[in-house]
Amino acid sequence: MSMIGTIDVDVGEPLSLHQRILSDISERILSGAWAPGQRIPFEHELTAEYNCSRMTVNKALSQLAKAGLIERRRRSGSFVRRPQSQAAVLEIHDIRIEVEALGLPYRYERVARHRRRSSAEDRALLELAAAGPVLALECRHFAGKRPFAREQRLINLAAVAEAADEEFHAIAPGPWLIARVPWSAAEHRIRAVAADRHIAAALDIAVGAPCLVVERRTWSAEHPVTHVRFTYAAESHTLVARFTPSQG
Structure with a gap:
């Protein structure tokens, strides 16, 4: 059977x-x-x-x-039917596992990679106190033949120096970081947006289509490690959170 x-x-x-x-x-x-x-x-x-x-x-x-x-x-x-993936709001998960749970083949693509001195916007996203080297990445994750998520990530090279030597062609930055840097704290922000022309091109959807954006910052021993922004077509992604009563 x-x-x-x-x-x-x-x-x-x-x-x-x-x-x-x-x-x-x-x-x-x-x-x-x-x-x-x-x-x-x-x-x-x-x-x-x-x-x-x-x-x-x-x-x-x-x-x-x-x-x-x-x-x-x-x-x-x-x-x-467009598959509805479910991602836990309070977890750091691997998109590959999320896609394969839908019964679809997973594929990853690095779109762009830039090493630079952090801009004011970079420092705000990473919550850096001073300027320093960062690595900016743009990637796409596929479910079957269709784009599943767009990933835009900043890595603080002062905290993860070895990332400067990784091209991220064969492995996505998320699982690479999880395997090397123990994170001690994380923050999620979730919002809805309408696809601009860049998002529409990356996800192969119409300009103006509703999208779900999940932004995450992680720290390791009080040092900012990474800021990542995942953008999904709204109709293909669901966020799930489970709570227990407070004991206060």
């Missing part, structure tokens, strides 16, 4: 037409061949493709919708 999303498909015996339709469509979605928001073939087209009854196709599509892989719209057809 193998699991595709939340759909069980028996692989020890020949697949029935119903199971074959489930398997084929699930594979195309989870592999990224069919992107989120893409319309899948109409029922009559699938009926012709698989040479089966409309009832068989309808049953398969209903199961795919129940599993959260597609969205069925009356009179418009069925569309690949």
Whole structure:
């Protein structure tokens, strides 16, 4: 028995037409061949493709919708559902894990890397008392074929000198820092923005589309380490926080 999303498909015996339709469509979605928001073939087209009854196709599509892989719209057809990722507000997480939890292949891309003396804006973002060397990075994280998040990061080289020698082509700065610098404090700020032309180009969305921005600062033993800004298309990301009653 193998699991595709939340759909069980028996692989020890020949697949029935119903199971074959489930398997084929699930594979195309989870592999990224069919992107989120893409319309899948109409029922009559699938009926012709698989040479089966409309009832068989309808049953398969209903199961795919129940599993959260597609969205069925009356009179418009069925569309690949945009996956909703959930990130804990109070955690520092790896975007790779977040993407792979959606059942999608992850890819990372470094867009830009600049080493410079900190500007007034850099010092405000990092809460630096004096000017010093910083590393500015811009990266993109992909879920399947689509951009998932834009990352803009500043690293305080006075706190993490070895970052100056890392190109960040093969590894994203987040997991690289977590593996090398024990953080002692972190701060999250969350806000909504409309995509400007830079965000729209990075995330492959329309200018003005709603986005979720998560900004984080981290410190190690009172020394500012990094400031990072993640920007997500609002429809593809959810933030989660869990609280317990105060004991005061």
